[in-house]
Amino acid sequence: MDTTLLAAVAVAMLAHMTVFALVLGVFAHLEESRRRREILGRTLGLAPEDKRDEPRGALGWLAASLASAFVSFGRTVKPTKAEDISKTKAKLIHAGFRGQNAVEIFWGIKIGMALAGIGMAALLAMVVVPTLRWEYKVTMCAGVISLFFYTPGLYVDYLVNRRQRAIQNGLPDALDLLVVCVEAGMGLDGAIQRVGQELAVKEPVLSSELKLLTLELRAGKSRREALKNLSSRVGLEDVGSLVALLIQADMFGTSIAQTLRVYAEAMRTKRFQRAEEIAAKLPVKLLFPLVFFIFPTLLMIILGPAGIRLMGMFSSVNK
Incomplete structure (x- = not known):
């Protein structure tokens, strides 16, 4: 005791x-x-x-x-x-x-x-x-400790996926706005700042990244270094490809507006393909709710009255 x-x-x-x-x-x-x-x-x-x-x-x-x-x-x-x-x-x-x-x-x-x-x-x-036996106790204790230990890492992974998904969904719209700003005569740095301000309500995550990129450019970092920092902060393949295209366009003197327009079209196509992929997965995801929740209810509604009538019929025969 x-x-x-x-x-x-x-x-x-x-x-x-x-x-x-x-x-x-x-x-x-x-x-x-x-x-x-x-x-x-x-x-x-x-x-x-x-x-x-x-x-x-x-x-x-x-x-x-x-x-x-x-x-x-x-x-x-x-x-x-x-x-x-x-x-x-x-x-x-x-x-x-x-x-x-x-x-x-x-x-x-x-x-x-x-x-x-x-x-x-x-x-x-x-x-x-x-x-319980000591073997089960050891297994249970190990499972509980592992669950508590890995929960912060899993939560951080969830935040990473949510943040990257938000940036990936808002990237095509940001590229369209960048194309409009650049073709209107603004420089790339000013266009990035303007797009960051315009997306503050609709895409706050992407807006914060663009604002931080603008702050780095104002602080004196080169455009190449600031864009590479953006790619490393986000950790997305799409942003890394965009950064590589902008660096190459700046290095070789090609049209930034045309580069952004082509990449924006590719991003819109990719977003539409992701939406089609999610829609194609819906029948498989609906299979388990249909089997375990909807079909039993339908069977009860359809066969319930007939079962009650058969039970009444058999009870009257036995009497």
């Missing part, structure tokens, strides 16, 4: 530490977002009233005070291999997390979730299912 009580206390303490680590991660992310908005506002010359949505008072103070502690925790638990760090950093950049301490925050949350998985597995093994 004493051993069980001590184990329960240890699990409770571990759960509290895990929740504390997750709260630290949330506040660190909020503080990083606030700093990024502040830097972007100063760069674009926004008015002071545009900062009214930033965390103030106790929330802002708590986020600022806990951010450094959580970053230190993440720095101690992150991998030491440069290859693993670069892969994690690239994935976080593709997901939209470009903060200086994004890798530390991610690994801090990941290790915190692993600790939560250990606490949950211990609680299940000792309290919820104490009568």
